[in-house]
Amino acid sequence: MALAVDRHLAILAGISLSFVARQNNAPLPPGPVPLPLLGSVLSIDAYEPWLTYTEWGAVYGDLVFVRSLDEEMVVINSQHIAEALLDKRSRIYSDRPYLATLEPYGLSIDFGFIAYGDEWRLCRRLFHQTFRPESAAKFRPMQIKRAREIIVNLVDDPENYYDHFATFSLSVVMSTVYDYNISARDDPMVQTVIKALVPGLTVLSPERALMLKTFPFLLKVPDWCWGSSIKRSARGSTERINEMAEMPFRYVQQHMADGSSLAQSSMVAENLQRMETQEEAFKPAFENALKKAATTAIIASYETSAATLMIFFLAMVLYPEVQKRAQAEIDSVIGKERLPTFEDRASLPYIEAVLRETWRWQPAAPLGVAHAASSDDVYDGYFIPKGAIITYNTWGITRDEKRYPDASNFIPERFIDSDGALTSDDPAQYIFGLGRRACPGRYNADSSAWAAIATMLATLDISPAKDDQGKEISFTPEFIPGLVRYLTFFVSFCPLVTNSFVAPGFLRPSLAVFRPDLTFIQTLWIVGGLPSFEKKGQFAIRGRGDIAIDQVILASV
Numbered sequence: 001m002a003l004a005v006d007r008h009l010a011i012l013a014g015i016s017l018s019f020v021a022r023q024n025n026a027p028l029p030p031g032p033v034p035l036p037l038l039g040s041v042l043s044i045d046a047y048e049p050w051l052t053y054t055e056w057g058a059v060y061g062d063l064v065f066v067r068s069l070d071e072e073m074v075v076i077n078s079q080h081i082a083e084a085l086l087d088k089r090s091r092i093y094s095d096r097p098y099l100a101t102l103e104p105y106g107l108s109i110d111f112g113f114i115a116y117g118d119e120w121r122l123c124r125r126l127f128h129q130t131f132r133p134e135s136a137a138k139f140r141p142m143q144i145k146r147a148r149e150i151i152v153n154l155v156d157d158p159e160n161y162y163d164h165f166a167t168f169s170l171s172v173v174m175s176t177v178y179d180y181n182i183s184a185r186d187d188p189m190v191q192t193v194i195k196a197l198v199p200g201l202t203v204l205s206p207e208r209a210l211m212l213k214t215f216p217f218l219l220k221v222p223d224w225c226w227g228s229s230i231k232r233s234a235r236g237s238t239e240r241i242n243e244m245a246e247m248p249f250r251y252v253q254q255h256m257a258d259g260s261s262l263a264q265s266s267m268v269a270e271n272l273q274r275m276e277t278q279e280e281a282f283k284p285a286f287e288n289a290l291k292k293a294a295t296t297a298i299i300a301s302y303e304t305s306a307a308t309l310m311i312f313f314l315a316m317v318l319y320p321e322v323q324k325r326a327q328a329e330i331d332s333v334i335g336k337e338r339l340p341t342f343e344d345r346a347s348l349p350y351i352e353a354v355l356r357e358t359w360r361w362q363p364a365a366p367l368g369v370a371h372a373a374s375s376d377d378v379y380d381g382y383f384i385p386k387g388a389i390i391t392y393n394t395w396g397i398t399r400d401e402k403r404y405p406d407a408s409n410f411i412p413e414r415f416i417d418s419d420g421a422l423t424s425d426d427p428a429q430y431i432f433g434l435g436r437r438a439c440p441g442r443y444n445a446d447s448s449a450w451a452a453i454a455t456m457l458a459t460l461d462i463s464p465a466k467d468d469q470g471k472e473i474s475f476t477p478e479f480i481p482g483l484v485r486y487l488t489f490f491v492s493f494c495p496l497v498t499n500s501f502v503a504p505g506f507l508r509p510s511l512a513v514f515r516p517d518l519t520f521i522q523t524l525w526i527v528g529g530l531p532s533f534e535k536k537g538q539f540a541i542r543g544r545g546d547i548a549i550d551q552v553i554l555a556s557v
């Protein structure tokens with residue numbers, strides 16, 4: 001009943017907003033001709049909007065103007081223009097689009113989605129101190145240790161590979177931010193995170209964002225009144241998210257108060273020590289920003305890192321010759337007596353090329369995170385209006401056939417020149433976004449992905465599973481759309497019995513709230529038509545030899 005009411009209100013909201021007339025007559029970038037009221041909303045591929053934007057790029061060029069209902073959007077289809085606007089004019093292009101649901105549901109704790117301003121600046125500065133390249137390097141031994149734990153978990157429980165990738169993402173970030181070691185099963189801190197994010201994010205959707213934007217009074221109606229379900233669910237979500245932010249924070253404070261050596265080198269501990277020397281008046285704002293930066297790290301890293309490892313797994317199954325070549329490089333450079341460490345990285349160019357191709361082939365965030373123009377601008381003769389959503393089509397860049405011939409295939413060799421050295425083209429330069437809002441966790445993300453990929457290649461053979469007759473089970477990879485894109489049949493359904501942060505199946509419809517390029521109509525389409533989660537294919541994982549697996553197990557104890 002509540003859902004039906006919400007949907008009706010959402011439709012009303014959409015219609016009323018679409019009557020808002022645009023006053024500006026200045027020339028805009030070329031783009032599809034909008035329908036009255038609806039704009040181009042019905043022409044955009046609801047599952048994979050980046051495909052539509054890429055097609056429009058071929059027709060209209062690298063800068064495309066799109067109107068969807070009341071929203072104005074500029075799609076950037078080339079790295080060159082992205083650099084020119086997001087980076088060189090970052091003063092104008094560093095804001096985020098307004099999402100009416102963020103604040104009421106407690107999700108403004110994620111500074112990745114808040115407006116460009118002083119609070120964002122402080123959060124980002126705190127975050128950067130821990131995650132900038134020089135500081136991030138000190139976490140590498142921990143990342144290697146965690147990567148080896150993936151192998152132990154995979155050998156122990158190969159079916160739930162997704163959970164092991166999720167546990168890896170979470171264990172790396174919890175160590176970095178709180179110096180907290182998560183336990184293998186039923187960890188209380190992980191349960192708190194799950195409790196906060198599963199229901200918290202599931203109740204969110206662009207429908208509600210649009211509804212609250214149009215009918216903000218819904219947050220004020222008394223509890224007994226019709227339409228109050230939004231207010232109550234918002235309140236519950238905020239409470240759970242606050243607990244998720246507070247619990248690990250208190251853990252660090254307690255260890256510091258006990259004088260324990262634990263938590264001395266984490267992001268939170270280091271900054272709490274710094275805070276001691278600050279003026280009293282500044283301390284509350286500083287502590288608040290620190291909590292935001294810490295919680296953002298958890299939210300931002302978990303999904304992206306796990307999704308990347310799934311893409312790598314898929315590539316190894318579909319391209320066995322790549323897997324063999326990568327293993328041969330490890331065997332010849334490192335041998336079979338020990339496992340890869342970061343000291344080996346420079347001597348393993350093919351592994352590096354595999355990582356680059358993993359970033360490029362199926363980018364985890366195909367449209368990045370939308371920016372917003374904070375003032376009017378003119379670029380290359382085109383007018384970009386203040387408030388326009390600026391969508392950077394990362395996917396389109398990865399599919400540029402001039403730069404990446406045979407772009408839909410996984411070919412690490414494209415990053416190796418004729419002398420066997422790496423080329424200067426590194427997709428990490430664009431898949432993490434650009435400008436002042438570019439991903440500040442990218443060095444950590446890059447090291448985590450390298451550690452996991454190199455360790456898995458050194459120790460495991462990954463192949464398609466076989467049926468009872470010994471025939472390989474064929475499958476067609478399917479993805480769940482969202483801010484982060486996931487393979488469907490990898491998805492495990494039961495996050496609460498393991499340490500995985502939250503199953504992507506639960507998260508998907510809700511995270512769409514952070515995709516302001518998706519309107520509520522598209523979201524209904526997606527939510528109504530999510531592919532089933534039945535496992536359509538399963539992978540076989542085998543150790544590459546007892547020595548390697550033994551080493552992993554010993555090293556991770």
Ligand code: HEM
Nearest residue numbers: 112300301304305308368369432433434437438439441445
């Ligand atoms: C596979 C890994 C990852 C990918 C592909 C990725 C990608 C991105 C992208 C595309 C953005 C938006 C950039 C923009 O607005 O232009 C972003 C933002 C962000 N990422 Fe990542 N990310 C990854 C991992 C991580 C990790 C591990 C962390 C933290 C440890 C992290 C923290 C953040 C934060 C805090 C923001 C918001 C920045 C801001 O708004 O100022 N990310 N990421």
